[in-house]
Amino acid sequence: MQNNNMNSYMNSNFVQIRFKCGHVENIDISRTKLKPVLIRKMEHDYCTACWNKLEDQKYAVGYNLERMFYGRYKEEFPDCHMRHGSYNPVDRTVEVYVPI
Structure with missing residues (x-):
């Protein structure tokens, strides 16, 4: 086997x-x-982990990282940046950098 x-x-x-x-x-x-x-x-x-570290540094000031349903992201925050590799197919959520 x-x-x-x-x-x-x-x-x-x-x-x-x-x-x-x-x-x-x-x-x-x-x-x-x-x-x-x-x-x-x-x-x-860069690998996913290093890419996310760079993105976190880039969006550290003026943005909050929020987990939300993918549909909400597409409807309410289409111009915001979605965190690389954050999509969860089980509950259909993503992490999004939302302006403060």
Whole structure:
């Protein structure tokens, strides 16, 4: 059974990418046709955690980070910036930088 799991992982479209910040993540690239282009682009970018730290610093003054339903974000705050990777599909919420 363990061997089958390993084979399915090896045949999957997950790729280990070392980001500009030095962190390594396993990324699913199965939904894109431009796999080599996407990998090169991601290698020159920050990982999700480092990107969020930079965004938090950028929006530290004058903004509150609020979790809200995605529908509310689209209706009431379409011009506000949504935090990268914050969408939760279980309860359909996102984190949004809202001006004070």
